[in-house]
Amino acid sequence: MEDATHSIMDLAISEKRLEPYKKEARKHPGVEAADLYRWNTLFSGVAVTQISFVEMSVRNAMDKELILWARANGYDDWLGKTPQPEWFEGHETAPLSQAPPLIEELLGADQIGKLWYSCRRVYRIWEKNSNHHKHGQYPNRHDAFSHLMFGGWQRLLGPTDFKSKDPAVLKRAAAARQLWKEALYKAFPEMTHSKVNDQQRVKLLLDIDRIRRLRNRVSHGENVLSIQTDLYLDKMLAVLSAIDPYISDWVMDQTGRTYRTVAKLKYYPELLQSYQQNDPLPSSQEIVAYELTSSGSYSGEEVIEAQLKNSQSHGGRTFMTVGKPPDSTNKPQPREILLVDAGGKKAAVGEIVAYGYGNNAQPPKGYEPPAYEKRYQKRKAWFAVRNLYEVDCQGGRVIGYQTKDGQKVPGCFTGQVTMRYVCHD
Incomplete structure (x- = not known):
């Protein structure tokens, strides 16, 4: 046939x-x-x-x-x-x-x-x-x-x-x-x-x-x-x-x-x-979302911009570490990551190729961190991300994304949350 x-x-x-x-x-x-x-x-x-x-x-x-x-x-x-x-x-x-x-x-x-x-x-x-x-x-x-x-x-x-x-x-x-x-x-x-x-x-x-x-x-x-x-x-x-x-x-x-x-x-x-x-068809897509604050040397907006530029200069690949690992207990494995700066002015979404835990995070082959990442060694989780791209924030929310209980992003944030697509699935 x-x-x-x-x-x-x-x-x-x-x-x-x-x-x-x-x-x-x-x-x-x-x-x-x-x-x-x-x-x-x-x-x-x-x-x-x-x-x-x-x-x-x-x-x-x-x-x-x-x-x-x-x-x-x-x-x-x-x-x-x-x-x-x-x-x-x-x-x-x-x-x-x-x-x-x-x-x-x-x-x-x-x-x-x-x-x-x-x-x-x-x-x-x-x-x-x-x-x-x-x-x-x-x-x-x-x-x-x-x-x-x-x-x-x-x-x-x-x-x-x-x-x-x-x-x-x-x-x-x-x-x-x-x-x-x-x-x-x-x-x-x-x-x-x-x-x-x-x-x-x-x-x-x-x-x-x-x-x-x-x-x-x-x-x-x-x-x-x-x-x-x-x-x-x-x-x-x-x-x-x-x-x-x-x-x-x-x-x-x-x-x-x-x-x-x-x-x-x-x-x-x-x-x-x-x-x-x-x-x-089952809908098991999970997204892990992180709100990026300005408590460190860089603002959340600057971190997202650095990741976007790093992705563009490395064939759509970038690597990042975070202070809190994704909560995947009894949940499907997260497939995408949503980054939002605390002010809700900038956001980006990318595909998760791999992620892991531990302080000594090593990027998978072909995934390099942007320059600012090299200063930070003690992080609890890492993500290898492909095809990171900017998404729109309007009126304090990220267009097309909601948590499982229907709250808009980023208003729902209490640090890191895991959610499903609602309006965007």
Whole structure:
């Protein structure tokens, strides 16, 4: 049967396309290229659905504030004035705009006109089909709004080329700062708390850019075997929580749990098949969480930053010691570690490769501590951590994480706690 599967795959998929799956499969005994290709296809479908909720939430939140802003500045709509019915019926090619200059600067002077021309093409399709639910109607601003792609909404937050000296890029960046200050910061109240801060715009822009790039990759069936799936999910939850934490929780219930479960099953083809057949899967993932105080020479924020940099410079690997070992009595072995500084301003999550006890901790091969760790020898526990990445703290909590009794992190901390994913499982 295995040979038959390979034969079919060889006919259906080119050797070049299959090569990365074969290469990855060779690293994992018992896993075939066909298994990884199936996982990639299934995960991509789940990711597209998850990202669609993010896109809809972002555009609705931004649109609401842009409408109010445009009207307050004397415009009918930030999308320009809706054309008259005869325009949709005719062949007039005169440029359409009448949108605020900031919008034209960020989207491009002709982009609004292109949206309306797309609506005119759609109108003609409606008219040719008497069974269409919009037959006999003219497009409105909501139709134009729906034609603006995710990349267009990102453009309203500014360019990502922060080092560019190009005058056009600099002009767009200035326009984005102004639009954020005048309107768009209100679309993300849980991030801004009614205070304008351009660093928040930049962070949001980078998160949305990362999510959009993933959307493009999974939409085109690209290989996503090497991505950090949890990192992307955390970014999605952070963007949604910036709008409203209830939206984040709701989306997690709709598709986030499926996203996370499928992501975990990359190298477990039998479990993946069981999941596809609706067999229940146990949820035994445990996370050990540490609150890092400023009682020593370094603040918790500085320790986390040092660990992140050490991980980046050592191929995603880092090593740390702590004063209190994880409480694993009668509990599943912890698989991940969550670090939060006492002020709740910085947090990071990583995979636990190994952990142990004792004062003379020796890093496993390939796992080196950052410089500050070398001063401390008398620690009670150590962790070898892989793929450490920063997660978002908003309003004194870490997005997506709760203890088993439902308390938010880091408010729940009394030193070290062990917890399960709740909203983030």
